[in-house]
Amino acid sequence: MTVLEAIAEGKRALKSPCLNALITTPDLDASLLLAEVLRLSREELITRGETHLTPDAREKFLELLERRMGGECVAYILRKKEFRGLEFFVNPSVLVPRPDTELLVEAVLEKGKLWNKTEEGGETIRVLDLCTGSGAIAVALKNEMPSLELWAADISEEALETAKANAERRQISIRFYQGHLFEALPAELTFHIIVSNPPYIPSAEIRCLPPEVQREPRLALDGGEDGLGIIREIIARAPDFLEPGGILLLEASPEQMKSVSQTLEKDRFINIKTYNDLSGLERVIEGTMP
Numbered sequence: 001m002t003v004l005e006a007i008a009e010g011k012r013a014l015k016s017p018c019l020n021a022l023i024t025t026p027d028l029d030a031s032l033l034l035a036e037v038l039r040l041s042r043e044e045l046i047t048r049g050e051t052h053l054t055p056d057a058r059e060k061f062l063e064l065l066e067r068r069m070g071g072e073c074v075a076y077i078l079r080k081k082e083f084r085g086l087e088f089f090v091n092p093s094v095l096v097p098r099p100d101t102e103l104l105v106e107a108v109l110e111k112g113k114l115w116n117k118t119e120e121g122g123e124t125i126r127v128l129d130l131c132t133g134s135g136a137i138a139v140a141l142k143n144e145m146p147s148l149e150l151w152a153a154d155i156s157e158e159a160l161e162t163a164k165a166n167a168e169r170r171q172i173s174i175r176f177y178q179g180h181l182f183e184a185l186p187a188e189l190t191f192h193i194i195v196s197n198p199p200y201i202p203s204a205e206i207r208c209l210p211p212e213v214q215r216e217p218r219l220a221l222d223g224g225e226d227g228l229g230i231i232r233e234i235i236a237r238a239p240d241f242l243e244p245g246g247i248l249l250l251e252a253s254p255e256q257m258k259s260v261s262q263t264l265e266k267d268r269f270i271n272i273k274t275y276n277d278l279s280g281l282e283r284v285i286e287g288t289m290p
Contacts, residue, residue: 001058004049006034013065020071022210029074033064036078071211084140088166093158095220097136100251100277101197103284105140107249107275108195112145124149128189128241130181130196130234131155133220135163135174137195142172151191153177153184156219181230182237190243196234197251202227227253231260235267235287242289254281261285 001009010030014023023029031042037060040048053061067077075081075096081088083097084105090096112125125148129138132152142150152174154160160178167174177184200223206214213221223230231250238248248269252260257274264272269287277283 001053002049003034003038003045003051003053006053006058006061007031007045010034010061010065014068016069018069018071020211021069022212023068029068030065032074032078033068034061037061037064071215073212073215076215081134083136084144086136086140086143086170088134088136088139089162089169090134091158091162092215093156093217094134094162095197095216097134100283101137102140103275103277104137104195104197104249104251105144107284107286108137108141108193109145111193111247111249112141112148125193126189126191126243127151127193127195128153128185128191130194131198131220131230132163132176133159133197135166137197138163138174139166139170139172141195142167142174143170150174151177151185151189153179153181155180155184156217159217159220181233182241185241190241191246192243193247193249194234194238194242195249198230198234199223200227200231200252200256226259228256228259228263231256232263235260235263235269239268239289244289246289248287248289250285251283252285254283257282257285 007030011026014026014029031045035042035045037057064077075090076092081090081097084102088097127148127150129152132138132154135152138150138152141148152163157178160176164176199221201221203222203225206221261272264287270290271288273286274282275284
């Protein structure tokens with residue numbers, strides 16, 4: 001069997017009905033899995049299309065296909081995922097970074113650049129990433145704007161170990177804390193920007209998510225009865241940790257934006273605005289401390 005024949009076989013297998021998986025990109029998934037087995041890039045797969053697989057390589061490829069059809073996402077199988085052009089370690093203790101979350105990074109970078117222009121004396125901008133998970137947001141921010149001073153917190157010890165590994169891989173300095181939201185932090189800390197992609201799925205809706213998503217840590221998905229439990233906590237406590245004029249940026253679902261906006265207003269935030277994701281839907285919301 002050649003490389004091209006293996007990709008075609010993988011695509012056919014992943015296109016077949018799978019009770020335990022929702023596979024929308026069978027061609028891409030098959031290519032990524034085969035590239036991992038052969039230790040090649042996807043581009044190299046094409047140039048070596050007529051190369052024959054060894055029996056061991058074919059067996060390993062079929063094993064990975066079985067895992068994918070069993071509902072394990074490609075990122076967990078490969079133990080890696082790209083985000084903002086960087087490769088991150090991922091595992092079942094963290095959410096898989098998604099393209100829509102890059103919007104949070106872009107919003108923080110935009111605010112950071114504006115702050116640099118308006119702040120006299122060149123004060124270092126302090127940023128907190130709550131519910132950091134794999135550390136993708138914090139690492140991407142520090143990678144793209146090294147002048148930022150980054151803190152990151154998560155309730156999960158396993159998630160923090162993954163985040164630390166991702167920071168160390170890039171030789172990026174981030175202060176990590178374990179605990180529930182702001183309880184993880186020293187009380188005297190204050191920040192110019194707080195950013196978070198918190199759990200915001202209503203508890204009852206988790207069982208309706210695609211099988212692959214249901215395998216991600218419930219702790220990072222479950223936002224309580226209406227999905228806004230953690231978000232309300234963050235908004236209520238954030239004023240104690242924000243500098244005057246400081247900014248809170250949150251990811252949530254488009255359907256939740258009106259409720260989140262009302263909560264921000266109730267807790268004294270001003271200049272509330274939203275950012276649209278790749279589908280044109282409101283995905284990130286911002287509020288400023290007076």
